[in-house]
Amino acid sequence: MYQALKNLSPTQQVGALFVLVFGLLLLATSITFLLSMREMDDSAQAQSRKKALNDVQALLGTSWTLIFVFWIAWLASDITRLVLFALGSFFALREFLTLSPTRQGDHRSLVLTFFAVLPFQYWLVGTEQFSLFTVFIPVYVFLTLPVASALANDPQRFLERNAKLQWGIMVCVYGMSHVPALLLLKFPHYDQKNAFLVFFLVLVVQTCMLTQHLVARYSPSPPAADNISHSFNWNSWSWGMAAGSLLGALLAGVTPFVPGQAFAMAFIACAAGSLGHLVMKALKRDRGIPIWRDQGKGVTGAGGMLDRIDSLCFAAPVFFHSMRWYFDL
Numbered sequence: 001m002y003q004a005l006k007n008l009s010p011t012q013q014v015g016a017l018f019v020l021v022f023g024l025l026l027l028a029t030s031i032t033f034l035l036s037m038r039e040m041d042d043s044a045q046a047q048s049r050k051k052a053l054n055d056v057q058a059l060l061g062t063s064w065t066l067i068f069v070f071w072i073a074w075l076a077s078d079i080t081r082l083v084l085f086a087l088g089s090f091f092a093l094r095e096f097l098t099l100s101p102t103r104q105g106d107h108r109s110l111v112l113t114f115f116a117v118l119p120f121q122y123w124l125v126g127t128e129q130f131s132l133f134t135v136f137i138p139v140y141v142f143l144t145l146p147v148a149s150a151l152a153n154d155p156q157r158f159l160e161r162n163a164k165l166q167w168g169i170m171v172c173v174y175g176m177s178h179v180p181a182l183l184l185l186k187f188p189h190y191d192q193k194n195a196f197l198v199f200f201l202v203l204v205v206q207t208c209m210l211t212q213h214l215v216a217r218y219s220p221s222p223p224a225a226d227n228i229s230h231s232f233n234w235n236s237w238s239w240g241m242a243a244g245s246l247l248g249a250l251l252a253g254v255t256p257f258v259p260g261q262a263f264a265m266a267f268i269a270c271a272a273g274s275l276g277h278l279v280m281k282a283l284k285r286d287r288g289i290p291i292w293r294d295q296g297k298g299v300t301g302a303g304g305m306l307d308r309i310d311s312l313c314f315a316a317p318v319f320f321h322s323m324r325w326y327f328d329l
Contacts, residue, residue: 082125215240
């Protein structure tokens with residue numbers, strides 16, 4: 001498969017992957033829809049099956065959304081991509097902070113975050129200033145925002161409020177901004193096909209997450225952190241890691257990697273994405289919410305966006321910096 005994909009032109013690779021991925025997603029979506037139409041006499045069993053199907057449909061919905069990201073990255077211009085991802089960061093951060101109440105003393109920091117930090121981070125991506133891009137938020141922003149909060153003269157829960165804001169920036173802006181940054185890496189002899197790196201990242205991480213969920217559902221084991229997630233256990237996590245990593249090796253032909261490198265990069269991305277998803281579940285439990293919206297109400301205008309991109313926000317920076325380090329880019 002590696003050599004077959006390598007021998008195709010970029011247009012042929014896009015066509016082959018379009019048929020493969022959207023065909024599989026359409027098949028899986030159709031099967032879950034048909035299963036949801038079946039009626040059962042046992043109401044308890046019906047409720048259990050409905051919950052399982054809803055979980056699978058949610059994961060498939062996320063997969064549709066994230067694969068769509070790849071096609072945007074492939075078709076759009078560089079500026080359009082940056083604007084779209086910046087808007088995604090804006091709404092994700094708004095969603096995160098809407099469900100994490102702030103105080104009057106945080107308003108200066110919030111204004112700086114949305115209208116200075118976020119656009120400047122994406123400007124650094126667009127101008128390919130990767131040295132500053134990688135440290136701007138974790139160094140300069142994290143040292144500056146507490147100063148703005150302190151000048152507001154409100155010491156109540158100061159550490160908690162600033163930590164919350166910094167977490168939101170780190171996940172929603174810093175993590176998300178690494179997805180368009182993948183499109184600007186300069187690999188020798190790769191012919192500007194970096195959109196395939198976004199496709200590779202999205203597909204291996206989503207395969208890992210879907211496999212992990214299905215194994216946990218149909219082959220349950222004791223949870224590793226039952227107060228945070230009843231579905232996360234080391235058995236299902238191992239199966240998810242194996243599935244995502246092996247798929248990465250099979251997709252090496254559309255990447256600048258050989259199969260062994262593709263397996264390792266997929267393993268790294270899957271580990272970061274799946275464990276990052278667990279971290280976001282812990283944050284949701286802390287806020288007392290099941291999903292990143294208020295009990296099914298779209299209070300933030302983003303409709304649970306963080307549930308769709310949380311694993312990607314953790315996987316993208318680890319994937320990006322692993323490639324830069326290994327290939328000395």
